[in-house]
């Protein structure tokens with residue numbers, strides 16, 4: 001089987017989500033990549049060095065600069081003329097593009113796979129991860145999105161793919177990019193962070209969120225996440241949200257501070273290796289999944305913890 | 314905007330009946346799926362947000378809201394909720410068999426060809442199968458733009474400008490109308506239907522159809538072989554105080 005993997009990048013750097021997607025695609029067959037964007041020479045070169053990669057198709061054109069699905073989908077459809085599977089990460093970009101490609105190819109997409117059980121058989125979470133379905137497709141071509149935390153990343157180096165330019169399929173005239181506000185964040189990206197500290201509604205304000213969560217994250221070298229309640233209340237930006245409808249994370253250590261543990265939140269973090277919960281309610285559901293639980297008032301406990309962790313460093 | 318133009322500002326809102334988000338899903342012992350017998354069912358939360366958005370756009374040139382649901386006959390309850398919130402009429406496409414997003418998108422595409430809406434507002438994801446596909450598929454089938462994961466929607470006569478929740482933050486794109494928008498959680502806070510409106514909704518029109526009426530092949534492409542519960546995590550230990558937590562953390566090698 002020949003697979004075509006969507007390379008997630010920011011114009012200069014290949015994102016980690018690409019590496020887990022390649023890992024999933026490699027279980028299906030030969031791995032070809034698609035790098036689409038504007039001025040993406042560097043990305044293409046880096047993509048060609050990913051372990052196990054064959055061909056790298058490069059579509060370098062202004063119409064792909066912002067990965068608008070309306071323009072990218074026809075390009076993918078064209079390349080799917082000689083590939084058997086389109087495989088994209090379950091990022092907002094992948095989730096935007098892949099179903100459009102599937103519809104144009106008249107196939108049912110398989111969303112957010114956790115494992116490859118065979119050439120047509122996969123597992124995937126349903127009901128916010130409260131059930132895992134094994135599904136088998138009868139479609140001739142596959143369109144798949146991949147849950148990054150479920151696949152061990154392949155090495156970013158060591159491959160020697162060949163780069164091949166693809167002709168642009170042009171502007172479909174349906175959409176245009178107006179602007180973006182991408183948060184500049186010095187902290188590790190949530191989906192690849194080894195340690196994450198997340199804050200919930202209990203923090204009470206944006207000021208307290210930063211005053212308490214940030215130093216604890218610093219002491220642990222952690223990324224910062226949040227519950228939906230904290231994001232909705234404006235304590236933290238939307239891309240911090242962990243959960244069914246936010247980011248799915250699986251760090252070595254996840255620290256939940258003042259988060260109750262609603263199923264939608266658990267859906268995003270319960271595969272973390274070690275879960276630590278701080279909550280004043282001993283019956284909070286988060287304690288049912290926590291390896292280490294501390295019952296207490298976070299406004300007292302968190303500064304103390306931060307200080308003692310700092311002292312020991 | 315001219316009157317003529319106004320008349321064409323129709324919005325279609327597809328709404329799905331799903332297990333209520335407060336109910337903990339239970340996997341059936343025989344491994345065939347999640348138990349939906351005698352449990353509370355509700356409108357998919359993202360679709361409530363979609364209905365709400367359509368209603369808010371009524372102040373901005375939208376003249377008619379048509380709610381559509383495809384599924385078992387009981388989906389009419391979901392449509393009544395949409396009507397009670399403020400949709401004007403409803404279309405129920407009855408299928409006792411569960412349909413996949415591609416089949417749903419094909420039916421919706423046929424409905425769009427008949428109804429000629431300016432905008433379709435879908436939820437970004439149905440919280441039962443967590444597919445996150447239907448809106449994008451519909452846009453692809455129709456050759457329309459797709460403003461996915463919307464946290465803000467602005468309409469003019471010709472375009473929808475959509476702020477989208479993307480991984481790194483927010484992105485704003487504009488789409489030629491007609492277009493498809495899919496809702497994210499922060500687009501709005503949906504209203505509750507008032508009692509008088511629930512009463513009024515009973516007399517609003519609801520057309521009933523079947524997939525065959527649209528001549529769409531809805532045969533499933535995907536077979537579910539089995540459904541199991543995920544690996545369970547067991548509760549760990551509670552520590553007495555911060556000192557014990559710090560000690561445990563060091564023992565595990567978790568420290569900067």
Ligand SMILES: Cc1cc2nc3c(=O)[nH]c(=O)nc-3n(C[C@H](O)[C@H](O)[C@H](O)COP(=O)(O)OP(=O)(O)OC[C@H]3O[C@@H](n4cnc5c(N)ncnc54)[C@H](O)[C@@H]3O)c2cc1C
Nearest residue numbers: 200201202227228229243244245246258259260265280298
């Ligand atoms: C369709 C849908 C999708 C959703 N998706 C997500 C998602 O992706 N991610 C997500 O997180 N949620 C999601 N939710 C929301 C989810 O259901 C919960 O409402 C949310 O996770 C609650 O956030 P919280 O735990 O911060 O707040 P709460 O549930 O209010 O919990 C606050 C906790 O803080 C504790 N506390 C209060 N004061 C203190 C103190 N001083 N010290 C210590 N502890 C204290 C309380 O005991 C309580 O347990 C979704 C909901 C819906 C309907």
Ligand SMILES: Nc1ncnc2c1ncn2[C@@H]1O[C@H](COP(=O)(O)O)[C@@H](O)[C@H]1O
Nearest residue numbers: 327328383435436438439444445446447
């Ligand atoms: N059977 C259905 N009837 C009506 N709308 C649906 C149906 N299935 C999906 N949708 C719409 O498509 C959105 C995304 O669903 P999904 O692609 O299944 O995650 C939902 O939020 C609804 O707006």
